[in-house]
Amino acid sequence: MTDLPQHETLKGTFNPKAFLARAEAGKTIGKYGKNQEIFAQGQIADSVLYIQKGKVKITVLSEHGKEAVVGIFTQGQFFGEACLDGAPLRTATSQAMEDCLITSLTKAAMLATLETEPKFSAFFVAYLLARNSRIEDDLIDQLFNSSERRLARLLLLLANFGKEGGAPPVAVTLSQETLAEMIGTTRSRVSFFMNKFRKKGFISYNGKIEVHSSLLDAVLRDKPQIKEDE
Template sequence: MTLASTRTATNVLDDMLVPRGSELTHRLMRGVRSALYSHTVAARRVTLAAGDLLHQTEGADGRVYFIDGGAIYLEHYSPTGRRTIIDVLSRNDYFGEDSLPGMPNQYIPAAVVDTNLIVLDTAVLRDLLDDASICDVWLHSQMLKARRHRSLLLQHTTSDCEARLAMRLLDLAQGFGTASGRTIRIGLKLRHEDYAAMIGTTRSRVGLFLQRFTDRGMIRRAPCGSLHADPRLIVDYLMERMGLGPGRLARPDAVA
């Protein structure tokens, strides 16, 4: 697998790896939380147990859901029942805004672990966005979401399943990770079938890929079952898979 670019290896990986708007979403959530405790804003809370579904895909939901704690899968099922995990959202992320124009949801939100949500109806969100500071952060977070979706699409169209799994591990480390020496402990304990639904392959192939990553020192399993990832080794592996060695990136017609 090769990837041509006129830029550096870091630039190429930036195109492929999915960004998370941590600081932006934290700022947005601060505004939402303050509104939640205001008597003038009709926001409400919903609690989901691990495995619970929030709503089905029929019709427009017309609400935005902010994750106050926990994690959410955005799942899609094909007519034949094949499951796809479109994204995994962490605390301070939000979803549902794509249904605000009256379009039906394209996914089913499912709680990965016990999860708390703040729910805003369209009218409530509109009132919140009258605050210029909240509106500015909202717009920037929407732009970052669009870039994230493009990055996920690039992964699926230009990378094979093994490389996609490595990229998703980096993403999970960013969204759910805790530093532990040189490695990052990923807080979510996911099943092989969950990884398979993220990258479009089978459980058995996920097991094979994870074993290869373990053999290379990219990941390790702790006795408690949690996964520890070494981001530096994962990035080195991705550069190797993409053929991004030194001097391999610039095209002959690139302008210095």
């Protein structure tokens, strides 16, 4: 006998987001405050996590003690799914960047749901495909674009420009050090470019970084405002 509520055992009625928003066997809902650790590098990898609300930072610590930001995840995204591919330990640390509401599914519960619920499988595969495309775009960006253009693209992504559903832009709260780590340059270069963007009206500061559509226009039109620096 299935543990799912009766209305979800009926064919065609399964709702992935509703399923992820509800705690039940093999699935818990947790609240995390700003800067709170969710899991740490080296811990046992036994669950997949889904962000209902908030933003999560993923960092990796090298053998020499150097920490680097390797990803920022937001509402509607999964993380920690490497356990499904047999990874026994977490290869990175995750930390809440703001108040977060996160669903945690045990590896067994995740695999069982993927096997029994086609709609959930399609939902998860769509996420993985979108993430894979983003990784490919990031690699191309890193290989072929200047650090100035990489910063512009990162700011636009973090501010939700181009996100499906026409969501309004959001303020960027990352430090210049973190932005520098994410695009592979120095803090001084980021500071230089940020001042340049501000003077040109692409961004503004008000405790947070407000990204304006003029930055997107400059990138799309490939005008001299965003040019090679290296």
